[in-house]
Amino acid sequence: MTPVVTVENLTARYGDHIVFEGVSFNVFAGEIFAIVGGNGCGKTTIFKCMTGLLPPSSGRILVKGIDPSTDDEEQIKTLRKETGVLFQSGALFGSMTLHDNMAVVLKEHTSLPAPVIDMIIKAKLGMVKLAGCENLLPSELSGGMKKRAGIARAMVMDPGVLFLDEPSAGLDPVTSGDFDTLVKNINTGMGTTMIIITHQMESIFNIAHRVIMLDKDAKGIIAEGNPHELRKHSTDHRVMAFFGGVTPEHRTDPEQSEANEEV
Amino acid sequence: MKHPDQQCAIRVEGEKGRRLTLHLSGYLVTEHVDRPMDEIQSLLDDYRPSQLLIDVSDVITMDSAGALALAKAEEDAAARSIPFEILNMTPGMKRTLRLLDYKKPFGDRDSSLDRTPPLFERIRGVFLDTYNDFIRVMVFVGELLSALLYSAIHPLSIRWADSLLYIKRAGVDGLPILGLISFLIGLIIAFMSSLQLKQFGANIYVASFLAIAVVRELGPIMTAILVAGRSGSAFAAEIGTMKVNEEIDALTVMGFDPVRFIAVPKVLAAMVAVPILTLYANLFGILGGLVVGVTGLDLTPYTYIQQTIKSIAAFDIISGIVKAVVFAVLISGISCQRGFETGEGAEAVGISATSAVVSSIFLIIVADSIFAIVIHYIR
Numbered sequence: 148m149t150p151v152v153t154v155e156n157l158t159a160r161y162g163d164h165i166v167f168e169g170v171s172f173n174v175f176a177g178e179i180f181a182i183v184g185g186n187g188c189g190k191t192t193i194f195k196c197m198t199g200l201l202p203p204s205s206g207r208i209l210v211k212g213i214d215p216s217t218d219d220e221e222q223i224k225t226l227r228k229e230t231g232v233l234f235q236s237g238a239l240f241g242s243m244t245l246h247d248n249m250a251v252v253l254k255e256h257t258s259l260p261a262p263v264i265d266m267i268i269k270a271k272l273g274m275v276k277l278a279g280c281e282n283l284l285p286s287e288l289s290g291g292m293k294k295r296a297g298i299a300r301a302m303v304m305d306p307g308v309l310f311l312d313e314p315s316a317g318l319d320p321v322t323s324g325d326f327d328t329l330v331k332n333i334n335t336g337m338g339t340t341m342i343i344i345t346h347q348m349e350s351i352f353n354i355a356h357r358v359i360m361l362d363k364d365a366k367g368i369i370a371e372g373n374p375h376e377l378r379k380h381s382t383d384h385r386v387m388a389f390f391g392g393v394t395p396e397h398r399t400d401p402e403q404s405e406a407n408e409e410v
Numbered sequence: 411m412k413h414p415d416q417q418c419a420i421r422v423e424g425e426k427g428r429r430l431t432l433h434l435s436g437y438l439v440t441e442h443v444d445r446p447m448d449e450i451q452s453l454l455d456d457y458r459p460s461q462l463l464i465d466v467s468d469v470i471t472m473d474s475a476g477a478l479a480l481a482k483a484e485e486d487a488a489a490r491s492i493p494f495e496i497l498n499m500t501p502g503m504k505r506t507l508r509l510l511d512y513k514k515p516f517g518d519r520d521s522s523l524d525r526t527p528p529l530f531e532r533i534r535g536v537f538l539d540t541y542n543d544f545i546r547v548m549v550f551v552g553e554l555l556s557a558l559l560y561s562a563i564h565p566l567s568i569r570w571a572d573s574l575l576y577i578k579r580a581g582v583d584g585l586p587i588l589g590l591i592s593f594l595i596g597l598i599i600a601f602m603s604s605l606q607l608k609q610f611g612a613n614i615y616v617a618s619f620l621a622i623a624v625v626r627e628l629g630p631i632m633t634a635i636l637v638a639g640r641s642g643s644a645f646a647a648e649i650g651t652m653k654v655n656e657e658i659d660a661l662t663v664m665g666f667d668p669v670r671f672i673a674v675p676k677v678l679a680a681m682v683a684v685p686i687l688t689l690y691a692n693l694f695g696i697l698g699g700l701v702v703g704v705t706g707l708d709l710t711p712y713t714y715i716q717q718t719i720k721s722i723a724a725f726d727i728i729s730g731i732v733k734a735v736v737f738a739v740l741i742s743g744i745s746c747q748r749g750f751e752t753g754e755g756a757e758a759v760g761i762s763a764t765s766a767v768v769s770s771i772f773l774i775i776v777a778d779s780i781f782a783i784v785i786h787y788i789r
Contacts, residue, residue, distance in 0.1 A: 195659075198659075198663045199662070199663065200659050200662060200663065224665055227663065227664060227665030228665065230663070232659075232660065232663040232664075234660055235656070236655055236656050238655060238656040238657050238659065238660035239657075240652075240657055240660075241651075241652075241655070241657070252664050252665075255664070255666060256665060310663075
């Protein structure tokens with residue numbers, strides 16, 4: 148099977164500080180692929196490299212066969228149509244209504260007449276359960292609604308690949324669960340390949356087919372596979388701590404046990 | 411619970427050069443932690459014991475600063491090669507001590523943190539920062555020119571609705587304050603000059619003096635500075651906030667050129683609004699002079715206006731408008747650039763807005779100096 152996203156020997160550094168090096172993985176069509184890891188392990192840096200916002204220090208990324216850091220404008224234009232991005236904050240344009248937030252993308256990339264654009268926008272907003280909210284400004288939406296509007300905008304061109312940066316961050320468990328269901332439905336309904344940057348384990352177990360875990364000290368990938376398999380079979384204490392939700396310190400610290408007993 | 415008025419007492423047991431036991435009692439808490447710290451150190455200097463024991467059995471409360479006092483005592487003892495031990499610690503105290511990475515607070519500090527770079531290094535730093543800033547501005551100028559060229563070739567790609575909105579914000583909304591300031595400036599200059607010219611019976615030349623000063627210099631400059639303060643800062647803050655909210659990244663990944671999408675409408679709006687505002691400022695400046703001329707110099711409005719018209723040439727007005735267009739590009743361009751350069755967080759937005767105004771005013775003055783020389787030779 149040909150991968151949709153290929154990352155080969157990727158290295159990122161800020162000045163002398165190496166964030167990660169030699170990172171390689173593939174994402175295949177129709178997968179929900181999660182990138183997890185603790186703070187500072189480079190999840191956001193990989194996200195920025197894959198979306199073309201940050202050129203990698205070395206290594207190669209191909210998204211649908213196109214290098215996101217290429218200077219070829221035609222290729223970049225094709226890539227932009229083929230990929231959608233949901234930012235952590237939603238990144239909706241604050242001065243525009245939801246309708247305009249989405250219309251601006253369609254107007255840039257297509258020459259569709261206004262009625263068709265309106266129809267597409269209504270359908271996409273309906274898909275994320277925001278029907279009737281076309282004329283609301285982002286400031287009038289709740290956190291969960293902003294995320295859903297963000298995904299509607301990211302999906303407005305029906306991209307084959309969708310990148311999601313911390314989609315469940317800041318959402319309550321119920322809204323987060325609803326959002327996971329939405330992501331799953333889009334994945335199964337439209338066959339969209341999804342790459343999710345997150346550290347919400349519940350969300351990963353709910354939706355991810357495959358996951359890689361980055362580690363700050365290892366400066367790279369320390370685990371790769373199905374999240375449920377990793378939880379059951381991984382012997383690496385860092386992976387166990389992350390996927391099991393229990394830190395090794397908690398299991399081995401006698402002082403802490405003593406403290407817990409006192410409590 | 412802490413008791414801010416309660417202090418920690420130290421009872422000393424032992425002789426000089428022998429084992430020293432310090433019995434701490436009371437509240438070893440943040441409010442008065444400096445006292446036991448100093449006291450233990452001076453006791454160590456005074457007694458020079460063979461061993462130091464600190465008994466904390468009578469300590470009622472110890473917080474993390476109190477634990478630091480104990481850690482510092484250990485550090486001080488270790489520095490004098492004195493064996494050290496803390497007696498009768500409760501499990502809670504042990505946990506507080508364990509929480510502290512207490513070797514670090516008193517250990518060797520990273521000397522680079524305290525080091526002030528030498529003068530030449532600092533000067534070099536300033537030059538490097540300025541150079542890098544210049545390069546970034548030049549790169550942005552290139553991007554902006556290319557975006558403007560693209561927009562000129564593809565006028566339909568321009569977001570005209572946004573341009574009109576910014577014309578309103580930078581232009582129409584600024585009319586009242588610009589009119590008032592220009593009127594008052596005209597009034598002040600006419601009044602000050604009239605005090606001198608009246609002595610020579612040259613009242614009529616107040617009109618000429620003011621007209622030339624306003625049309626050639628004050629009108630464009632005052633307008634540009636006001637636009638820099640009102641609109642330049644607003645442009646930088648708006649783009650800066652978009653940057654902080656990841657909206658600029660969103661634009662990029664959706665296939666938009668952020669400069670074309672965001673900066674071009676603002677630059678075009680400024681290019682339209684600032685020349686019109688300049689003419690408006692000229693008018694109100696002259697009006698201010700007219701009030702002084704009529705009320706203080708016994709001139710009729712007709713005479714004053716006639717003298718004004720006679721004094722200014724079309725060249726003066728045109729050069730003022732050309733200046734205004736250049737100022738508009740400088741203000742909007744540098745303000746957008748500062749916005750795009752915004753770092754992380756709300757503070758960065760404020761820094762960008764301030765930098766936009768300062769840089770705009772600096773560029774206005776530099777450009778005006780160049781205009782003064784060029785116009786002198788062209789005329």
